[in-house]
Amino acid sequence: MSQHRSARAAVFSAGSWGTAVAKILADAGTDVIVHARRDEIADAINTVHRNPGYFPDVELPVSLAATTDPAAALHRADYLVLSIPAQSLRTNLALWTPHIGPDTVIVSLMKGIELCSGQLASQVITEVTGVSADRVAVLSGPNLAREIMDGEPAAATVACPDEAAARRFQQACRTPYFRPYTSTDIIGCELGGAVKNVIALAVGIASGMGLGDNASAMLITRGLAETTRLAVAMGAQPATLAGLAGLGDLVATCSSPLSRNRSFFGTVNRSALARSRW
Structure with missing residues (x-):
């Protein structure tokens, strides 16, 4: 990156978390362009500085731009920030790879594991793009x-x-x-972000069934213990799972009413859940 210009980030896509991270980057002084799938979203970001699909009430920084053209978004980008569904990563990334610069760092915001391969997002990224592992990063935490x-x-x-x-x-x-912190433990960060979703679903079920706070606390703590053992077996550091990308993300996802995973079963009939064998 040149010493005479701000860092440039291309954020794919204009969903909820992608928009939030794009705003963070812009507020930090980074030049940001969002890749949106729909023309109307890109036009709204560029003209009225809002994302009507997700945050129509929040004004975005005027420096934040949008486009539907992946080549334009990636032009001279120092960072490609990916916020797309984990199961569509491989297909989409194959289309975008020809436009990725030779020094671009790819940052994954995805908290999932590819079902067909069992690979983490960082592994899919290196396999599809051919970039070296030291050019792939992960951003994860209670966000x-x-x-x-x-x-x-x-x-x-x-x-x-x-x-x-x-x-x-x-x-x-x-x-x-x-406030971002740094780590070299990409495996621990990715696993913490992916597995906590499963634990949050279980906590949501327990809450929906009225099983009490003891049950929720049990699921959170024992779920974290199992996640840590899995991560360590895959090469992660146990301290990572006790940090923001592990315990921090787990607590936020399992306790907040804003968490989609925790609230997934919130509207399901309690008696039906009680009859089920889960």
């Missing part, structure tokens, strides 16, 4: 998009095998309300 958009304080972990690359992206997304 509820609505609170981020409202400017409420939050923190996250930026993980990359290349510590210097992690620190550069840390500076690119650091704001008064968002």
Whole structure:
């Protein structure tokens, strides 16, 4: 990256979390362009500085631009920030790879595991794009998009095998309300972000059945213990799972009414759940 210009980030896509991270980056002084799938979303971001599909009530920074052209979004980008469904990553990334620059760092916001291969997002990224592992990073933590958009304080972990690359992206997304920390444990960060969704579903079921706070606490703590053992077996550091990308993300997802995973079963009939054998 040139010493004479701001970092540039291309954020794919214009969904809830992608929009929130795009706002963080812009507020941090990074040049940001969002890749949107729909013309009307890109036009709204460019003209009225709002994303009508997700946060129509929040004004976005005027420096934040949008396009539906992946080549235009990736032109001279220092960072490609991916916020798309994990199961569509491989197909979409194959289309975008020809436009990725030779020095672009790819940052994953995805919290999932590819079903067909069992691979983490970082592994899919290196396989599809052919970039080296030290050019792939992960941003993960207790980050509820609505609170981020409202400017409420939050923190996250930026993980990359290349510590210097992690620190550069840390500076690119650091704001008064968002504090990123760095790590080289990309496996631990990714697994913590993916597995906590399963635990949050279980906590939501327990809450919906009226099983009490003891049951929720049990699921959170024992779920974290199992996640840690899995992560360590895959090469992660146990301390990572006790940090923002592990325990922090787990607590936010399991306890907040803003969490979609926790509230997934909230409207399901309690008696029907009680009869089920889950």
